[in-house]
Amino acid sequence: MATFDAKQMQSLTGLQATARTFLMVGFTVVETLTLGLWLALVEGAPVISRPAAIGLAVLTLGLVVEHVLTDATVNGLSLSFPVTRIAGVSVSEALLWGLWLGIADQLGGVDGILVAGVVLTVLLVPQHSVEDNVLRGEAPLSETLNLDTVGFSLVEGVGATVWLLLVFEGQQFTDLLATLGFGGVDPAAVGLAALGVFLLVEHDIGVTLARQG
Template sequence: MATPERTGSSASRDVATVWLRLLLVAAVALVETLVLGVWLVLVWTSPTLSLATGFAFAVLAGGLVVAFFGTDLAVNGSAASFPGLRAIAVVLFEVAAWALWLLVASRVDGLAGIAAAGAAFALVLVPQHTVADNVLRGESLVATLVDFDALGASLVQAGGATLWLLFTLHEAFVAELLTDAEAAFGEQVPVDLTTIDPGLVGLAALAAALFVEHLVGVSFSRHG
């Protein structure tokens, strides 16, 4: 029979584990956000076939490997293993998804391009998240190819990416929206909305989306 002391100790450990998992998820989201920010700047300002672009994708892949290891720790704890070939395959899949996202956005002009990129990204992320979940559960890489339970996390990530791209590449459009919002709601908001940097807001939206996406993904991989 468990004593009150043992029960309390077990509850404390459970709470500590939950907080540690949340911190890991936050760290993973932060790493991904920083890496994606560097990647986008390098790719967007460099020729397609250049050392800078190659370096940008190497940085993205390396950062995503670190993020996957952090996710593995959040899901499996001490049973997590250093990223192997299956994990690298998952990361390369995600790198390809981000590349497709940016390609669509750059080939289709204006806001339509950003919307199309977000839609394409969400569709590709469903199998990508499914394959990642297979690996995190210790299953075959292709145990399941499309699990629509991953749709929610995919939509969150794609939505964050879409906002990020909108705020980064169409700052004038966003600045106009902020000016209109300041005129309409300025008295109710303690901050001058016209002074907000759209790029930073977009990056914050991406970070928040990645945090939620990983939180949902970790919970799904742990409990199914």
């Protein structure tokens, strides 16, 4: 009987791990597509304009969905997830992405995108620290600088930089893309796909960290 129970437990654990993986892939797709739609809506628009406002609203909504699914992945499906806190971290992250794009636009060129990527990576550390607090059920500002978040903040920052380089400066990388087997493919599409891969890695590390609490 004990052996049977152990097998049941192992099977249940396997099913839970599979469900978490599907959820993680799901909210990674949501975030990737949301960011892609947001950039398409706001690219070239003034900071204070209707397209910018619509884009920010779309991005915030997508991030709310992503964070709800993240909470489900870490803590299990529940109707008691912290709606207000999730909305708060979603708004702050949307504004962070807006700042990132604004810096890249203002400085221009490859150097501007690289500087924006560094700023994004640095600011993602406190952002992810607060998100980790929320996922653990702690006060959002209980720890505003969790160094354990540095690694996956860097992964996301690099992914965002690669994405924007291929969107704004794609013509400079056509030979490299051809060498990698992506000749003839829109660099922006390759960049968005690359962002998705980086986000999946980032989410995997982040979920693992939150579940340790």
